[in-house]
Amino acid sequence: MIYNPADDTFFIADAIINYHGNYALEIGIGSGYLTGILCKNYKFVFGTDIDFASVKYSNKHSLKKFNNKFLICCNICEPIKYMFDIIISNPPYLPQDIENVQDDTIYGGNTGAEITLKILQLFKSHLKDKGKIIFVKSSLSDNNKINQFVEINQLKKKILSKKKYFYETLEICEITKKHN
Helix, strand or coil, X not given: CCCCCCHHXXXXXXXXXXXXXXXXXXXXXXXCHHHHHHHHHEEEEEEEECCHHHHHHHHHXXXXXXXXXXXXXXXXXXXXXXXXXXEEEXXXXXXXXCCCCCCCCCECCCCCCHHHHHHHHHHCCCEEEEEEEEEEEECCCCHHHHHHHXXXXXXXXXXXXXXXXXXXXXXXEEEEECCC
């Protein structure tokens, strides 16, 4: 199922619009909206999505005009062996619905943090020393797990932006490696 741009998409778009560099990766491209922003600001962009329909749609429609992109249908970025200046994601961040409704575009595991934690693992193998991981985080997911991961791995977390709704607060977070 293709994730169409929503409030959280535009929220992270505002945060990444002024980032520039050589190599970028978006995990979970959905409709390709954010990947298009990266294509304008980076020399080469990889985009991944677990849903083949998303990759196909983005390639034929929203990202058709960009020649500096490579789209792959895969989980997170398993087949890619590359180091990036920036990795972005608007991951599924809600805790799994108790009625067992399956929607991989919004539910990020039992606590809502499982997919985000898999993405943050990429700091070891896919992020350049001065690179950044930027992602959307919800107050409804288990933020303690994310904060513990950051602390254990001696990373630095910065909140770029925060938006309060009546039912949750969304944050755009930036993760970087600490430099001594």
